[in-house]
Amino acid sequence: MKLVLLSQQTAFSLTPTESTLYLVLLDQQAREGQVKVDLHFTTSEVACQLLFIGRLAAGSDWQLETNMYHQVPKTSCMTDVYLSQADRSKVDYFGQIYIDRQATHTKSFLQEQSLVIGRSTSNRSRPILEIFNNKVKASHSASSSRLNESDVFYLMSRGLLRAEAEKLLEQAFFDRILAEKVKDKTARQLISDYLC
Amino acid sequence: MAKATIKQLNDAYASKFGFAMPEKSVVSFDFGLSSEIIAAISDHKQEPEWMRTFRQRSLQTFVKMPLPKWGPSLAEIDFEQIRYYIKDTEVEQRSWDEVPTEIKQTFDRLGVPQAEREFLAGVKAQYNSEVAYSSLQKELDEQGVIFCSMEEALQKHADLFQEYFGKLVPASDNKFAALNSAAWSGGSFVYIPKNTHVKRPLQSYFRINAARMGQFERTLIIADEGSSAHYVEGCTAPVYSEYSLHAAVVEVFVKRNARFRYTTIQNWSGNIYNLVTKRAQVLADGVMEWVDGNLGAKTTMKYPSCYLAEEGAYGEMLSVAYAKNQQIQDTGAKMIHLAPNTASKIVAKSVSVAGGQSNYRGLVHVTKAATNSKSKVECDALILDGQSGTSTYPDMRILGENAIVEHEASVSEIEEDKLFYLMSRGLDKTEAMTLLVAGFIEPIVKELPLEYAVELNRLIELEMEGSVG
Numbered sequence: 245m246k247l248v249l250l251s252q253q254t255a256f257s258l259t260p261t262e263s264t265l266y267l268v269l270l271d272q273q274a275r276e277g278q279v280k281v282d283l284h285f286t287t288s289e290v291a292c293q294l295l296f297i298g299r300l301a302a303g304s305d306w307q308l309e310t311n312m313y314h315q316v317p318k319t320s321c322m323t324d325v326y327l328s329q330a331d332r333s334k335v336d337y338f339g340q341i342y343i344d345r346q347a348t349h350t351k352s353f354l355q356e357q358s359l360v361i362g363r364s365t366s367n368r369s370r371p372i373l374e375i376f377n378n379k380v381k382a383s384h385s386a387s388s389s390r391l392n393e394s395d396v397f398y399l400m401s402r403g404l405l406r407a408e409a410e411k412l413l414e415q416a417f418f419d420r421i422l423a424e425k426v427k428d429k430t431a432r433q434l435i436s437d438y439l440c
Numbered sequence: 441m442a443k444a445t446i447k448q449l450n451d452a453y454a455s456k457f458g459f460a461m462p463e464k465s466v467v468s469f470d471f472g473l474s475s476e477i478i479a480a481i482s483d484h485k486q487e488p489e490w491m492r493t494f495r496q497r498s499l500q501t502f503v504k505m506p507l508p509k510w511g512p513s514l515a516e517i518d519f520e521q522i523r524y525y526i527k528d529t530e531v532e533q534r535s536w537d538e539v540p541t542e543i544k545q546t547f548d549r550l551g552v553p554q555a556e557r558e559f560l561a562g563v564k565a566q567y568n569s570e571v572a573y574s575s576l577q578k579e580l581d582e583q584g585v586i587f588c589s590m591e592e593a594l595q596k597h598a599d600l601f602q603e604y605f606g607k608l609v610p611a612s613d614n615k616f617a618a619l620n621s622a623a624w625s626g627g628s629f630v631y632i633p634k635n636t637h638v639k640r641p642l643q644s645y646f647r648i649n650a651a652r653m654g655q656f657e658r659t660l661i662i663a664d665e666g667s668s669a670h671y672v673e674g675c676t677a678p679v680y681s682e683y684s685l686h687a688a689v690v691e692v693f694v695k696r697n698a699r700f701r702y703t704t705i706q707n708w709s710g711n712i713y714n715l716v717t718k719r720a721q722v723l724a725d726g727v728m729e730w731v732d733g734n735l736g737a738k739t740t741m742k743y744p745s746c747y748l749a750e751e752g753a754y755g756e757m758l759s760v761a762y763a764k765n766q767q768i769q770d771t772g773a774k775m776i777h778l779a780p781n782t783a784s785k786i787v788a789k790s791v792s793v794a795g796g797q798s799n800y801r802g803l804v805h806v807t808k809a810a811t812n813s814k815s816k817v818e819c820d821a822l823i824l825d826g827q828s829g830t831s832t833y834p835d836m837r838i839l840g841e842n843a844i845v846e847h848e849a850s851v852s853e854i855e856e857d858k859l860f861y862l863m864s865r866g867l868d869k870t871e872a873m874t875l876l877v878a879g880f881i882e883p884i885v886k887e888l889p890l891e892y893a894v895e896l897n898r899l900i901e902l903e904m905e906g907s908v909g
Binding site for chain 2: 345348360363364366367368369370371372373374375376377378379380381382383384385386387388389390
């Protein structure tokens with residue numbers, strides 16, 4: 245699978261002709277950002293993955309949008325959005341999967357997870373499915389949850405400061421994604437560097 | 441939709457469970473909505489001044505408000521071609537024997553079982569716009585439970601009625617709530633006293649029988665502290681070739697430690713716009729459960745909601761939608777978390793077949809005050825052929841600290857191996873698919889009272905005939 249790093253924090257409208265992993269690493273220093281990625285599947289047998297990784301800085305405000313348009317048969321896509329949110333960070337995510345009437349044998353899945361670390365955060369999530377034929381497999385899931393206090397407590401009881409414990413648990417959250425979702429070695433390295 | 445298609449829809453409905461009894465209304469106003477007609481409704485019902493004013497103000501709100509810009513198109517509704525009030529019986533019946541024969545025949549055709557008819561001693565049977573039959577059960581009286589028509593409640597329990605009426609769903613909430621507020625007629629009023637547990641479900645049967653007739657019933661329920669009850673409404677409608685409108689409003693107040701379940705089986709015929717506003721307010725440690733089955737109607741837009749207003753409140757929505765023959769089932773739920781430690785759950789299942797479109801549209805809003813709140817949403821859609829469609833439009837807004845919100849949705853077709861297995865055991869394709877659909881919606885059906893579960897399964901069976909294979 246080809247790797248494409250979408251390094252600019254802007255809008256993309258892409259038409260993949262071969263199987264591709266699109267990687268978006270959200271700017272950790274930015275106070276605000278808007279990233280939109282549209283993938284138009286017009287070539288059969290193309291399988292893509294779109295992966296957003298973001299550590300949202302304190303007080304930052306993000307608008308994220310992904311739109312998967314499956315227009316021909318036998319395409320597949322996995323959209324993954326993984327975020328951690330520091331104090332007062334805001335995120336508004338809109339993620340759509342559209343499968344056209346003739347796009348039979350499509351597989352398209354979307355997963356969004358937000359790990360809330362800071363206080364006074366805001367999270368809005370709108371994962372949309374629009375399906376117009378029955379020969380498909382499609383699903384989406386979205387979740388937002390805070391760091392588990394008992395995990396934090398356990399680590400603090402072992403001598404870590406709260407900030408260290410939170411950092412370690414955030415690392416574990418992203419490590420699990422790396423292990424489960426990223427097969428490409430270069431992509432793994434890019435994400436590891438981003439998280440360091 | 442083309443007239444021919446509508447006729448086709450209605451013919452199909454008629455051959456299975458549709459029918460129309462001759463209209464025999466005692467009072468019936470002209471088509472269209474005006475200040476004069478609203479005043480005439482008030483005159484006929486001998487309403488107090490505050491209700492007259494409420495209706496007239498609601499009419500002004502209705503006129504000013506635009507149709508919703510989202511969701512299915514409602515542009516075909518011609519509000520001037522609807523009759524806003526019909527009364528079938530002059531006085532409410534006091535015993536089943538006194539119910540007019542035509543109405544009894546209607547219930548016969550609906551297949552209301554004998555046992556249930558005996559149950560009707562406690563049923564409010566809505567027939568067109570007025571409660572046709574009312575006989576309070578002795579045990580309800582003994583418990584101090586009020587279960588009567590809205591008109592009766594307005595006259596006999598005026599203070600209680602005025603305290604709660606329109607407080608959860610104001611006329612300005614949406615265009616159809618405004619329409620209902622202006623033209624409401626019929627519906628049930630329920631008051632469950634403190635620490636009272638009603639063992640048998642309170643049941644109501646809603647019907648539309650007149651062409652181009654809007655049904656604007658209004659239901660107001662107050663479950664006082666520590667009480668529990670289950671209200672069940674079932675709907676079917678006979679066949680007409682003109683568009684009809686059902687725009688109901690339901691308000692449920694669940695007080696502290698109370699528990700209330702509101703079950704609806706909706707099976708309007710294919711020409712009806714079913715646009716309902718249902719809302720519940722749940723106070724501390726209260727539990728509100730909506731159970732909703734939507735089968736019929738041309739277009740349904742229904743999103744029951746729970747306002748979890750005090751700590752420990754819980755809201756739940758279980759719904760099943762079945763869309764066929766260009767029907768649009770646009771249903772969902774709203775859970776508004778306003779206080780700490782509140783929880784909600786939404787389980788929505790839909791089946792689309794023969795060009796039907798099922799949509800889930802929902803909102804989970806965890807406000808800043810709702811710390812430590814939890815919500816879980818599950819949507820599963822089944823598409824049985826390539827002509828049908830399904831969509832999900834969830835919206836999750838999370839502001840409260842320590843909130844846990846989860847949403848899952850999946851779309852799939854009938855699995856070929858399961859179909860093959862059942863067919864290898866001797867079932868034909870329709871029977872096998874019907875069985876698999878029944879299995880798909882079973883988690884919702886098992887929550888229904890037995891007779892309604894049987895009816896829902898029977899309706900699915902009838903709907904599936906000729907749809908597949």
